[in-house]
Amino acid sequence: MKKPGKNMKFAITAGLTGLLISPLAQSGTVNLWGQAHLSGDFVDNGSTDSQYVASNSSRLGISGEQDIEHGMKVLFNYETGVDFTGQGNNDGNGGANSTGQLFTATRESWIGLSTGFGSFKAGKVGGVNEWMYDYNLFADQVGDLGNIWGASGLAGRFSNAVQYSSPVVSGFDVRLGFSPNEGVSDTSITVLKANYAMADMKFGLGYMNQGMGAGADEHVAMALTASYNMKKFSVGGGYQTETDAAGVAGNDRSSFTLGGSFNLGMGSIKGQFTQSTGDVDKSDATQIAIGYDHSLGKNTTIYVAYAMTDNDDNAAFNANNWGHGDSVASAAGDDPSAFSVGLVYKFDAALMK
Numbered sequence: 324m325k326k327p328g329k330n331m332k333f334a335i336t337a338g339l340t341g342l343l344i345s346p347l348a349q350s351g352t353v354n355l356w357g358q359a360h361l362s363g364d365f366v367d368n369g370s371t372d373s374q375y376v377a378s379n380s381s382r383l384g385i386s387g388e389q390d391i392e393h394g395m396k397v398l399f400n401y402e403t404g405v406d407f408t409g410q411g412n413n414d415g416n417g418g419a420n421s422t423g424q425l426f427t428a429t430r431e432s433w434i435g436l437s438t439g440f441g442s443f444k445a446g447k448v449g450g451v452n453e454w455m456y457d458y459n460l461f462a463d464q465v466g467d468l469g470n471i472w473g474a475s476g477l478a479g480r481f482s483n484a485v486q487y488s489s490p491v492v493s494g495f496d497v498r499l500g501f502s503p504n505e506g507v508s509d510t511s512i513t514v515l516k517a518n519y520a521m522a523d524m525k526f527g528l529g530y531m532n533q534g535m536g537a538g539a540d541e542h543v544a545m546a547l548t549a550s551y552n553m554k555k556f557s558v559g560g561g562y563q564t565e566t567d568a569a570g571v572a573g574n575d576r577s578s579f580t581l582g583g584s585f586n587l588g589m590g591s592i593k594g595q596f597t598q599s600t601g602d603v604d605k606s607d608a609t610q611i612a613i614g615y616d617h618s619l620g621k622n623t624t625i626y627v628a629y630a631m632t633d634n635d636d637n638a639a640f641n642a643n644n645w646g647h648g649d650s651v652a653s654a655a656g657d658d659p660s661a662f663s664v665g666l667v668y669k670f671d672a673a674l675m676k
Contacts, residue, residue, distance in 0.1 A: 351389035353675040358382050360463060361407055362665030366643055369634075369657025377648035379665070380415035380463040381405040382430055387675070388437065396437040398444065402430040406648075414648040415463060417479075431480055441489040448486045448500050450478035453516040454529035457548035458559030460582045460593045462646060465661040466612025466630030469645025471597045472578055475568035477544055478533060479645075481512050494520045508537040525550050527561075535570025542568055558583040575602040590617035605635040610642065624667045631660035 360379040366372065384402040391397055404416025404427035411422030418427025433446030451473055459468040473479060486500040500514040515530040527548040532541055543566040550559030560581035568574040582595030597610040614628035630642040636656045643661040644650040653659040 353387035356671040368651045368653045375649040378407040378414045380646040398435040404428045415646045458550040465643040465663045467645040509534040539570030540567035605637045608638040608640040609633045
């Protein structure tokens with residue numbers, strides 16, 4: 324058999340090389356992004372007080388997309404919590420066994436496909452977070468709305484899930500997430516979120532059904548959110564109801580929040596009021612948060628914030644929980660408060676485009 328000549332060898336090599344690199348030649352992006360958030364806190368849990376240096380939902384993520392056949396795209400997101408203090412367990416990311424580690428807990432992480440009919444993802448996706456941050460002026464700070472709205476056991480994010488996100492049509496879109504039982508009876512989770520945006524106004528409608536295990540009632544939550552955001556100021560709030568919270572029959576709760584911010588040059592003054600009423604006797608609570616955010620550049624913010632929570636005799640809501648690290652638990656009937664000075668740095672760098 325005649326050996327291939329130089330021209331033939333070149334053609335074969337070029338063909339094989341083309342096959343190998345053709346996926347890379349398709350349009351795609353990969354971004355490295357994250358947030359570093361540290362604060363110095365003075366916390367009084369209603370009976371004792373102390374000082375803390377807290378890492379607050381600091382995070383690192385890699386995300387991107389890649390064009391494939393038939394007009395579709397592969398989507399992916401890897402996101403992990405980061406604890407700059409190294410103390411673990413209490414950094415706002417939910418890391419349970421991360422003492423001494425930099426990386427703590429999996430945040431939203433998934434792989435999916437984008438099609439003309441919407442996107443489909445599988446992995447760890449948003450639960451009550453789908454609406455908790457629609458208008459949350461103290462996200463990851465003391466006074467986070469999750470101190471009240473998320474304190475009854477609703478999952479902020481949930482694993483082993485699939486999620487469908489519709490295209491945005493005339494400002495309207497829908498997301499539907501589901502996590503199966505996976506061998507444990509009555510533990511499935513369903514989340515539905517609808518959004519509508521019109522000019523400077525946004526509206527959200529949320530529903531979550533969280534199985535609490537065999538023999539327990541399902542924890543069901545519904546929420547309505549709205550916000551109006553202008554260049555100089557914003558105002559917004561929401562209303563949330565919970566039925567059989569934590570799987571306990573008759574443990575129902577209604578909560579609402581209202582807040583606003585006003586821009587002053589490179590900074591903004593903000594305040595948020597949240598009240599929660601429970602059907603259990605003397606289980607109501609009120610949280611008030613005020614603060615000032617100041618921009619030191621495109622990616623850097625320093626802030627001061629103060630939050631206090633007024634608990635009834637049978638309520639034990641915190642003032643520095645949810646996305647804020649070094650959460651300090653309060654006993655039922657105590658009234659915690661927290662003062663915080665923090666620094667937040669965000670970055671987003673293109674690794675491939």
